[in-house]
Amino acid sequence: MAAALELFAEKGFSASRLEDVAERAGVSKGTVYLYFNDKEDLFRKVVKADIIENIDVFEKMIESHQGDIAPLLKSILEQIGKMIAETRLGAIPKIILSEAGNFPALASFYRENVVKRMFRLFTALIERGVHTGEFRGISPPDAARIMMAPFLMMALMTNSPGFAEAVELQPAKHVETALDIFFTGILAENTGERI
Amino acid sequence: MAAALELFAEKGFSASRLEDVAERAGVSKGTVYLYFNDKEDLFRKVVKADIIENIDVFEKMIESHQGDIAPLLKSILEQIGKMIAETRLGAIPKIILSEAGNFPALASFYRENVVKRMFRLFTALIERGVHTGEFRGISPPDAARIMMAPFLMMALMTNSPGFAEAVELQPAKHVETALDIFFTGILAENTGERI
Amino acid sequence: MAAALELFAEKGFSASRLEDVAERAGVSKGTVYLYFNDKEDLFRKVVKADIIENIDVFEKMIESHQGDIAPLLKSILEQIGKMIAETRLGAIPKIILSEAGNFPALASFYRENVVKRMFRLFTALIERGVHTGEFRGISPPDAARIMMAPFLMMALMTNSPGFAEAVELQPAKHVETALDIFFTGILAENTGERI
């Protein structure tokens, strides 16, 4: 699965050859089919192991969390930022975005199990903060959307060779700035200032 | 070329079969090769006719423009937003982003002829505004990057079936909001307020 | 037809594109079909105009010839050698040899109208010389075959880039030597010497 993630990250889903995945994993082509029904199944299992597992962890963190929301939210976002920066996981949303049209089952799986869950998770978290008065009275789903956008952008840029360079963009810094704006400007308790 | 754009938008570059392009255009496979050297050439010519032509127009508008910068900038951005919303042109950056790794020549062509030109164009325009005091003293390239991001997001979302729906996002509105923030918060003449 | 000969000489029959023939002739592809039924017909007409015409001439020369045979024979062979050296006509037997299997109709046409006629022509001529005692009592068909071989070799070598160079062979010289052997050794009036 690690080999698959690497290759998917480099070439996308349909351009990755099962044979290359096998070779990189040091097994034979046939062996891949012992563990995965087909190419889509392999992709799904990569997503499950690498992303959905993490969402499970986040959900448990949130459930058991007590006290201020902001530190938890920041911690989760930092972890996500780190993953995108240090692993090839950011390639997965890029692949889904790219190939959604050609692999609707895959896209649908990802939407249900990743995008929607993350969206619900963030929405709920922000809602909690708004309830307790920790955050301003912004619409939680709107805030969640605004918050998620720069991460998607970072994931895309980090995994599209040449694109970021063309506009001299540093993905990690982009996220940092966006989150700074987000936290101080959007979520900060209403003090009457204009964001 | 219209048929090609449609198909590329639906399936991406490599998953689009030349034969389908031909069929949709109402001609035979061979006919396509009378007008385009190969698939990459077809794509390049679509980009040229549909995007680069517009950049030429924008550049001429800018050259001959006199007076305040903001209205011109807004007008250009509006046109871009309209194109993304009403045509399938937004699929092109999506395709480039998706398939850059597998078609480096195409990606490089796009970077040089579209991304960099747009970036220079916006940077120069903002710089003019900063010079005349119309805009705040923000770094023009930074401002250009921030300004372009939501359009890329809009282009991606509009052309990835199901993605926007998953987070209940309205791409056009997303851009509007982002630009509103941008113009009032980032470019507005410095009045001492925090953005 | 000149353009066709050139191209056939360069690339062989099936690898020559009708479009290139047309272009080299300065006309359009369609025009070719005004004058030739198809590609094979074009080839046949080239053969007819460039080779069969010459055979007709040779036959007439022979018919009207009086006196010693050797000078006439030498003159004909010299003309053939010159044609191979100075025009691209030598490519035609090469093409036939090469593509006989794939274009049996063409091969058969060439055999009947060129090879057999030349063979008969030479055989008859040598026979005349043997009859008059000018040549030794060699079997005329054998002599004709031996005489024709170096010309075929010359035609092949002259029209196969790199082949002659590989064995440092000079096609024209090869023919000259072979004919010298042929005339002094094989056709010379029997003087009791061993050839």
Next chain:
Amino acid sequence: MAAALELFAEKGFSASRLEDVAERAGVSKGTVYLYFNDKEDLFRKVVKADIIENIDVFEKMIESHQGDIAPLLKSILEQIGKMIAETRLGAIPKIILSEAGNFPALASFYRENVVKRMFRLFTALIERGVHTGEFRGISPPDAARIMMAPFLMMALMTNSPGFAEAVELQPAKHVETALDIFFTGILAENTGERI
């Protein structure tokens, strides 16, 4: 590879369809690509296995040979004649001759690995014979060229359906005669006679 040689012999290189090779070999199209990178590679490997292997053998025979040169030379030539007569190997030089212009890489490979090696081999052998006084003082490369020519002719004739028949030529006999002339007339120790 046997199937490939057969088909190449029948149709030449470019007119042979990989699918037919596969079918004749009793495998599927894809299987061919498991063992050969592409069509050219297949051809090259046929040449290597069927011809270059034999040249290696000849070279070893020569190296270890002691005593008179003529018997060794005759033995090698006989083997070559036998191969041309009894297998389809003679088709290979024919193909190279025919398609050299369209597949320069193939032609160059053949020139370097077959033609030049055979030429050097024969030249060296004759040179040895001349040194020891076994052969007349003829120029070894000239002799090698003259010796090789009838084999090329035989290979061409044997593999061009209809050509030999058109001049009632028996390729094998042609070689025999030519070699007889060659050995008694050209290589025979100088006895003062004219060849």
Next chain:
DNA sequence: GATGAATGAGCATTCATTCAT
């Protein structure tokens, strides 16, 4: 007479998937 736009059968090559060993 000449054009050139259009056609579509044809071929080399790729790769997900299967299965006997």
Next chain:
DNA sequence: GATGAATGAATGCTCATTCAT
């Protein structure tokens, strides 16, 4: 459990030929 040989559908591209203008 693992292999790797085998498959064949799929696709980009070519080119002889046709035909309306």
